[in-house]
Amino acid sequence: MNFYAIRAIYLFEMARTWRTLSQSIAAPVMSTALYFVVFGSAIGSRMGDIGGVSYGAFIIPGLVMLSLLSQSISNASFGIYMPKFSGTIYEVLSAPVSYLEVVIGYVGAATTKSLLLGLLTLLTATFFVDFHVEHPVWMIGFLLLTSITFSLFGFIIGIWADDFQKLQVIPLMVVTPLTFLGGTFYAIDMLPPIWQKITLFNPVVYLISGFRWSFYGVADVSVALSLGMIGLFLALCLGAVWWIFKTGYKLRN
């Protein structure tokens, strides 16, 4: 194991994070605050409790997931896309590093950053609503697993993308709608019966449901199923990354 290389990549990526810290923090804090003002206070005050949880508190796990998913994907995809775009990737390709080490370095840094921002979103929420966390260890576990999984997913997008447009298209056209329709703002049983079935094909439903369970002990689907689905998606992403490095897809021609 080339630990010096993992450390070098990780520190390089974290340096990028610290350099862009103000914008990295400002954007998610701002958007979370806006969501709380609009949905938590303005609209939420007129809505009843869901499963014994006030609406303002109900949307917190979903909003944290929202920023976690978008941050994980954008950090990781940008992290590997930029060296490809600028050409500095030559150095990583010519270095004595295995694909596993490259992934640990890049994905580890992206995970760290999105984890920090997820916790920051949670901290922002405390200024707007009262809420409690019933299973804090599980909560951190879900945060961590989701960050890793979606940072891996972002890494794959970053390798696949040949231009900036492709870099944006998946987060914008796929992940955002899935997150909004994944139960951030409603419980699944509030949907018409047919949509209750269709929505189960949305992987984000399982993330938000499991994560919300760790807060309030209530869930749309069973916790085991949530964990299983995250595990499945993690395995799929690992498989894709393994294939990318094995074939040199878009990295070594």
Add this chain to the structure above:
Amino acid sequence: MLQCPLESNTAPKPLNWPESMPSNPIISVKNLNKRYAGGFQALKSVDLDIHEGEIFALLGPNGAGKTTLISIICGIANPSDGTVIADGHDILKDYRSARSKIGLVPQELTTDAFESVWATVTFSRGLFGKPPNPDYIEKILKDLSLWDKRDNKIMSLSGGMKRRLMIAKALSHEPKILFLDEPTAGVDVELRKDMWEMVRGLRENGVTIILTTHYIEEAEDMADRIGVIRQGELILVEEKNELMSQLGQKQLNIQLQVPLDTLPKSLEDESLSLEQEGNTLVYRYNSQTESSGIATLLRRLDEHGIEFKDLHSRESSLEDIFIELVKSST
């Protein structure tokens, strides 16, 4: 343990270096092919041995396959088939050991913009699996006149400084083999001189150097051996001096006092010709033969009463040879 390539305390190589070269190659390329998906074959059965401690110049027109060959050896591109052994390690099966011995300065100035000089060189060393060594990095930056710029962001550097920074990055992990792909492209004369001085210094410390350049006079100056690649084929590998004397010709230009229409019958010879409307008599001879025949020629001119006002000789340069080679095999 690797030698620190910039340290000058190791014994310099003897002057008659080419003859004393070891038979064990530090890089051995065997039957290397590179075909792209579109069907284009960038390399065709390339066989090449690079000797330890030499400066090897790879010459060829644009698109001949120089960079492809370098990219495969350094691990940036995958070969279609064939093997490459670097310092005893297969570059695919034992890529860790192979790549940790190799430093690469690519042709393009590809650097991060916002990193500092110090950070990027430190990053390179770590990436190649070496424990931090600030003293060594300080030494490289000083040797490359980048020490004053160590805290500057890379984007604030000039082109020449960026080029030196790329070299610093490539040297950061103390490689035994250094690839320089067009290191002097777009670099001013002064800096080019410094750069070649540094390359010589590296060689004296035992670093093997493989370079490509479009300035063929630089290859003529620097290289121990020359390889010429054309359309993916390595058409020639030869010691530079050998190449120059085998394929190089000498030419003596004799400026005549009175122009001649034709040569006297007894002087007619394929090595003699009249040029510049009979004002110049040109004598071509092989620089390898023991006697050039100049003395005999001058005596015979005298016998024929042909007087001359000036004479000068010139040797064909590597560039002449190179152009001839690439042309003749097209």
